[in-house]
Amino acid sequence: MKKLSKYPIFLFLYSAAALFILSYCKSDKHLPASEDLGSVKNQIIKNNDTFEKQINELTVLVSNNSDEKKLQEKFEELRKTYKKMEWAVEYFLPHSARFINGPALPEIEMDEHTEIEPEGLQVLEEMLYPYDQGNKEEVIRFLKKLINKSNTIETNFQVITVSRDQVFDALRQEVFRISSLGISGFDTPISGTFLKEIPYSLQGVKQTLQQISTDQSKNKALKSILNEIDTASEILKKNTDKNTFDYVNFIPDHFNKITSLLLDFKNQEKIPDVEVTTALHKNAATFFSKNAFNPNAFTPGKEFAFSNEKAALGQQLFNDKMLSNNNNRSCTTCHIPEKAFTDGLAKSMSLENSELSRNAPSLNYAGFQHGQFWDMRKDDLEGQSSDVISNKEEMHGDLNVILAKINQDKKYQTAFTKIYHSQKTEAWQLQNVLASYIRSLAKFNADFDEYMRGNKSAMTAHQKRGFNLFVGKAQCAICHFIPLFNGTVPPTFKKTEQEVLGVAVNGDNTTFDNDLGRGKFHETVATLQHSFKTPTLRNINKTAPYMHNGGYKTLKEVMNFYNKGGGKGVGFKVDNQTLSDAPLQLTDQEMDDIIEFMKALDDKNP
Incomplete structure (x- = not known):
């Protein structure tokens, strides 16, 4: 079997999966005992029965040496059936979902x-x-392995309690999943059948909304959602060509309307929120709503929660040279605000004025990642700040010395005491205010955001064509996920991906870069x-040069590299490349x- 080189590697911790299942499969505390969602579970089980039947039918076709076309037709039927129940499997059984429809790359047990x-x-x-x-x-x-997973679906949905608030939450997540992963073809990298499949995902949402509505005749939002789903499905059926589909208008005109109407439905039905902290706020009408994202979903714990007061104090310290050993550099030395918090160099310079090993990454939107630095060696921004401060080549600071200075500075000590209510500033508090400032740098006020919020004049014709290519022919959005445009996977945003691109030392693409990246650890x-790590593309125009080594001077050099199929495409031996090595066939225009x-x-600018 050849190895798929389409996706970044997914990391999955079994303990996290178990915790997720426990949190979502708890007994229903919102509904009276007499109210039963058995019809919802029965529909899931019914779809799964069809799914299992189709797996068996495909097995027979393979056993009987049927031709390729018949096998592919049956396989497409199988995928469409799964899409009808995807909303439920992804939400209630995330571990099983990973092994039913996850990327064809190994799961990695990081600790082991x-x-x-x-x-x-x-x-x-x-x-x-x-x-x-x-x-x-x-x-x-x-x-046969897929049959086993189908059995897992049936077994679980026969015994778990599924509450109305959970079902609504799952349906809402599914529409957001379709709006990002589904519309980009994330899970059909070779067949490219994703536009054909989306109506089946929407059908599953539509049917289940009708099942959980207490009075369909009075719920105006439900009627509007059903009409919008039907309209969107008809448009999708008319054009299933990923290279010509009009993504730039379809997303705001249809997906955004559906997710907005879902909130109206929830309010009319008086459905409470599921009490779980999520990256996307429960009241976000769309992916592109102002303040849609919750930075606290990416912090180490509740005591690290974001506040404007923390961010303001962090900004002062970010610009203060006291964080370095000799008081001769601050964080802004390598992270310049006008350059989207990069330094404009191929590789940052050390305290001794020699090149460091990598390019300074942008700090804009760094707060929406699980994994900091290019090699993701730190889990969060708090860990990142202490690593940089103590690094002998970067700032060579000593946290104990810095804390002593802060505790002797009346201005700083007063500010820390006001925020943390402690007599002396501790290391974690210093780390937290710096991290909070970085979390404040995500503005979500680009022309693209304005366009997705309904201002159809916010982007030029060139930019609209570019977005359609970005999502369709060029397949950029299967790694740089909408709307963050980084590797943090929607709609739950619980993990951030890394990729193997096969990058060269520079845009000539003649010499392979031997940096092991995350592999070093x-x-x-x-x-x-x-x-x-897959970084964000937000503010990418301000952050040249590019890649982890800063070897690509312009975005055109980067596009040429991708257009040729990455490292493999230019002739390097990169057996584990996750980027497709198939040329994209993009023209210069x-x-x-x-x-x-x-x-x-x-x-x-704010």
Whole structure:
């Protein structure tokens, strides 16, 4: 079986999955005992029965050596059936969902430095497009694994309690999933059938909303949602060509309307919020609503919660040279606000005025990532700040010395005492205010945001064409996810991806860059070698030069690299490359349009 090189590596911690399931599959505390959502569970089980039947039918076709076209037709039926119940499986059984429709790349147990074989629909897609009868037994083996996952779905939904608030939350997540992952073709990288599948996902949402509505005749929002779903589905059925579909208008004109109407439905039905902290606020009407995202979903704990007071104090310290050993540099030395908090150099300079090993990443939107630095060696911004301060080449500061200075400075000590109500400033508090300032740098006020909020004059014709190419032909959005445009995976935003691109030392693409990236910390995990965090593209126009090594001077050099198929495409041996090595076949004008679109991601000055 050839190895799929379409997606970044997914990291999954089993303990986290278990916690997620427990939090969402608790007994219903909002509804009276007499109210039963058995009809919802029955529908899930019914769809799953069809799913299992179709798996068996596909197994028979493979066993009987049916031709490729028949196998692909049955496989597409199978995927469409899964899409009808995707909202439920992804929400209530996230671990199973990962092995039913997750990327065809190994799961990695980070603590154990081990890999788990991928399985599911995307692995099968890779083997069926095109189909090689030499892989017959392998295809059957993976189909049997899929049967086991189908059995897991039935077993779980027969016993768990599914409450109305959870179902609504799951449906809302599904629409946001479609608005980002679904519309980009994230889970159909080879077949490209995603536009055909979205109506089936919407059908599952539509049917379940009708089931949880207490009085359909009086719920005006429900009627509006059903009409909008029907309208969107008809448009999708008319054009299933990913290269010509009008994404730039479809998202604000249809998906945004559906997610907004869902909040009206929730209010009319008096459905309470599920009490779980999420990255997307429960009252966010769309992905692009102002203040849609909750920075506290990315902090280490409640005591680290964001506040404007913390951010203001953090800004003062960010600009204060007391954080360095010799009081000769501040954080702004390498993170200049006018350059989207980069320094404009290929590689930052050390205290001794020599090149460091990597390019200074932008701090804008860094607060919406699980993993800091290019190699993701720190989990959060608090850890990042202490690492930089204490690094001998960067600031060579001593936290104990810095804290002593702060505790002797009346202005700083008064500010820390007001925020944390402690007599002396502690290291975690210093880290927290610096992190809070960085979290405040996400403005979400670019022309693209304005366009998605309804201002159709906010982007130029070039930029609109560029966005359609970005999502469609160029496949940029399967790694730089809408709306953050980084590797933090919607709609739950619980994990951030890294990728292996096969980057060269510069835009000539003649010499491979040997930086191991995250692989340095996991030497026995082959798939992590030369992997780097997927950064945001917001403000990318301000942050040249590009890549972890700063070797690509312009966005056109970056686009040329992707257009050729990354490292493999330019001739490097990169067995674990996660980027597709298939040339994108973009013209110069199309690449220029995508670059123009990326300029629409520049934040405006506050």
